[in-house]
Amino acid sequence: MIDSNETKRFLSQIYNKISKELFGAGTTLLKVSMEQNIITLQAKHPRASRSAALEGEVPSLKQEVDFHLSLLFKKKLKEELKEQTNWNIEAILRDYDSYTQVAFTNIVLYKK
Secondary structure, rough: OOHHHHHHHHHHHHHHHHHHHHHHHOOOOOEEEEEEEEEEEEEEEOOOOOHHHHHHHHHHHHHHHHHHHHHHHHHHHHHHHHHHOOOOOEEEEEEEEEOEEEEEEEEOOOOO
């Protein structure tokens, strides 16, 4: 894998595209780092008003919705990467903290 600005820009565009599709907005901060066979995307998402409303009224539903949206995000990201790259993806891991609106997404590639 080449640690290039072009690759980082490409990943940022895909990440924000999916974020806009699922959440209605891109990120307010996105950092991309690459080390050996792992790509990490650190994102800060804007708080959606509907999320804040759910969190106040039905916190368990908000948590469940966040979980399923995260699964859908990983699925869409993997589909986009398979369609647009020749990367051999082993796994996509994502953790999202609804309180801070911070998400970490790791793309793990098979080692050659």
